[in-house]
Amino acid sequence: MGSLKKRIGIVVGTRPEAIKMAPVYLALKDKFDVDFIATGQHKEMFYQGLSPFGIKPTVDLKIMEQSQSLESVLSKTVTGLSEMFKDKKYDMVLVHGDTTTTLGGALASFYNKIPCAHVEAGLRTGDLDYPYPEEANRVLADDICTILYAPTPWSWDNLKHEGLADREHLVTGNTVIDALTIMQKRLGINTDEKENLVVVTTHRRENWGSPLEHICAAIKDLALEFKDFKFVFPVHLNPVVRRVVYSVLDGIPNLELTDPMEYDDFLKLLARAKVALSDSGGIQEEGPHFGVPVILLRHVTERPEGIPRKIVFLAGPDSEKIKEYFHFVVENTWWEYVSNQPNPYGDGRASERIAAHLSHYFGISETIPSAFEEVF
Structure with missing residues (x-):
């Protein structure tokens, strides 16, 4: 069995990423040495998403500037993360979704030969203009990531059709349902x-x-x-x-x-x-x-x-x-x-599945987690 303290960096930059990766951080932090890395692609809105979970970023690259361009966000993300990765020596980096931070985190990991796991992999419209630039971001990230965490069977089918069937993967459900479940209990939402x-x-x-x-x-x-x-x-x-x-x-x-x-x-x-x-x-x-x-x-x-x-x-x-x-x-x-309908996007256990999968991947656990299955 391997060490319980493999080093993992979670890279996030926007409010939706913060919300969707907060449950992943909470699920990983007891098993791994985890850093929550903010690029600063969003500023005030990012902390709005993160604060209800009681999480503060380990580091904030603060790349945001007035009227920032996509090119500027990407270049500063890759450069800032690469400098950090050379120092931190992560065993795994996790990125989420389809933002410019997602692509930058995947590229920085690839350039520094660090395995990268893509949470919410495989979402596709099939049109690079819709949504723009997110469709291109997620396609490119999936191609260079080591592990693909597809939220639904449909998203995994997309990846298989793109020739990625042999890639390490797990269908997890979407982590946003985990976040909703946590907040609903905490806030007593009826x-x-x-x-x-x-x-x-x-x-x-x-x-x-x-x-x-x-x-x-x-x-x-x-x-x-x-x-x-x-x-x-x-x-x-x-x-x-x-x-x-x-x-x-x-x-x-x-x-x-x-x-x-x-x-x-x-x-x-x-x-x-x-x-x-x-x-x-x-x-x-x-x-x-x-x-x-x-x-x-x-x-x-x-x-x-x-x-x-x-x-x-x-x-x-x-x-x-x-x-x-x-x-x-x-x-x-x-x-x-x-x-009265089941939610086809998740069951609130996606983060639990990701943590179990990474534990198995690193040899910490012999248990292979079961995949999320949609209920019709």
Whole structure:
């Protein structure tokens, strides 16, 4: 049997990564010597995601700058992490998802000959422009990572079709469900207490400009039509997003525009909602956990498992489709249906599976963890 204190570096840079990797850190820290490494791709929003779990980064590279470019974020991430990796000598690095930090962490690991595990591997839309640049980030990261932790059987199928069937892997479920389970218990969230509440989020780069204008126009029409519903829209801090949102939606009596919320406050809000309108990847997974149907403001999704189950509706930034799906959900009280469906994205044990797999990988344990299986 090997040492219980193999050194692992968890690399994160954005708020969603912080949320999704916090349970992984908590599952690993008793078995391994773990560093939680922040690149600083996000600043205030990153710490909003991390603070509810009581975790502080071991180090923060603080790469964020005003009006930062993708090229700048990637180059500073690879350079900063490489300097750290030369000193720390990790036995394994974990990256998550599809951000520029993800790609930078995978590249820095590859350049320094450190095995890298990709959590949330295999998500695909099949179109490098949607989402941009995330689709390219995750494809490139998967190609150079040593271990692939696919969240669902569908995502593992994508990797097999790309010729990665022989790569070390495990289907784990998505770690965001672990995070929700932790926070739900901690906060005492009751998903049965629904209100006439609609949660709205939108931030994706491919929706900037005209698509975001169409989304906001639909939201305005719905808010004016459904006056007995309150619409709450935590607006992303990016000025490109805020400029459009406030110009179209400010001043509508039953529509509240807020700054981004602390993670625990947002979860309490989402759990009470009857509908979510979002272009977020994470909310596609979080909504079903709380019995909330999601109208997805994107052309394509890398998380299609919810669509045939009718817990996610693919509307795109199309005003008429958004309004059509909203009418369907409200007129059929569809949140009652969603509340009784199993979540195809995870069961709250993904982090436990990752910890068990790494223990087996390093020879610490002889137990091979079972894979996550979707329930239909």
